[in-house]
Amino acid sequence: MLRSALEQLARFLIETKWGGIVNGLGLVVSVIGFAVTIWNVVRTKRASERAEQAVTILRMALNRSDAIMEVSAAIAIMEEIKRLHRAGEWKVLLDRYTTLKRLLVSIRNPENHLSDEHVGSIQSAIQHFTDIEKKVERSLAAGTTDQKKVPKLNEIVSMQIDALAAVLTEIRQEVGKDKSWKQRTKWLSSLHGYISKRLRAK
């Protein structure tokens, strides 16, 4: 039954001009379908690129936020080290030097995108605390710890606090002038403008 109906339809199309029209329509539908497919592929690619960009921006923001916390923690430990120097708590200090150095190594991580100058400052701080740790360790072993050296020790620690404060400022400024964030804000602002215009037109 279905077969005979199809045969009748085919015969009708061959005998009349409808066959050519249907053929032409088929071609048009194919071309439109192909164009829509390409458009969808491009749209999907753009969306995935935007998502990737958003993930990169988010990752950078998280890294910077971690870096800000780590630098603040390092400054707090340095302040504590100064107090412990004054109190002559040499054994406790050895642990603090190690904790601080670990934190400084983490801040130096390339993912924090710090300038070479500031990475150099952090490297210099690591060296200072390595030297201080060695001296305190030797003095403890020899039983010659001396409170008279505290002002000099704290002078070096204060210099490192100043250097880290400059690093903290740089990281905070970088968050403010991030290009990707600027681009994102620009894109959002243009989208907002477009939607407002459409609403006004309605």
Next chain:
Amino acid sequence: MVKLIARLHKQTLEGKIAWQKTLDDGIFQAGFPNYTIKLFARTSPLDSSALDYVIRILDAEGETIEEVADTDFDTAELRRNEAYDLMKETYTAARRIAMGVDKALDNILSELAD
């Protein structure tokens, strides 16, 4: 090493290297990504009235990986007296930066101008 000394000299004189005081008097250090350089003068083992200038390079863990004195140079690239002059000038400029001499002078001058 000759190149390093020349570059260190140039950038220190231009004030581009942040030399710092250390726990030990007369030893100055500058940090670079992954390395630290220490610069100091010591009494010459050959002549107790003379000073040798020494550059020590330390790795990220603070271990010394290289140490050279002006007396170690005597090549066609860098004569011993040239090395002495370069390192002495670098040391003097590094000391001024670390001690904040230039900043102090600027401050005094600005005060005097008023």
